[in-house]
Amino acid sequence: MHILALGLGAGASPYAPGTVGTLVALPIYYFLMQLPVLVYLLICIILFVAGIFICDKTANDMGVHDHPAIVFDEVVGMLFVLALVPAGWSWLALGFVYFRLFDIWKPWPIRTLDKKVPGGFGIMVDDLLAAIYAWLGLQGSFLVYSYLNF
16 A cells, blocks of 8 residues: 555655656556546546545554655646646646646645645645646646637
């Protein structure tokens, strides 16, 4: 269970474990991207719910709420960002940048949830909100791009 919480070891990175953990989502996305959207989202929801228990157990065993090495939340968050991503590596990269930006910056209410919501749900929910912000930014960028290139 701990190996999942640590993103198959990515969370052990001495530099930017959250960013390295987020990269783990990309090969997973590669295998999931051909699925129907509803199946893809169902898998994301199942991973989110599983993450509540996985991250809670690992945080309790480590004795630290949301230890930097716990990156399962970043993996799942990035998978949510990539739902309905426009085709092309540049859109994947922009989704990655948006997600890392919102996950690090933690605008309201992400920062509040990060500090006030305990346990595995608290670990997972702030990344879900960062993913929603990132997804909206990515889709908005695509709309602007499409409008300017129409």
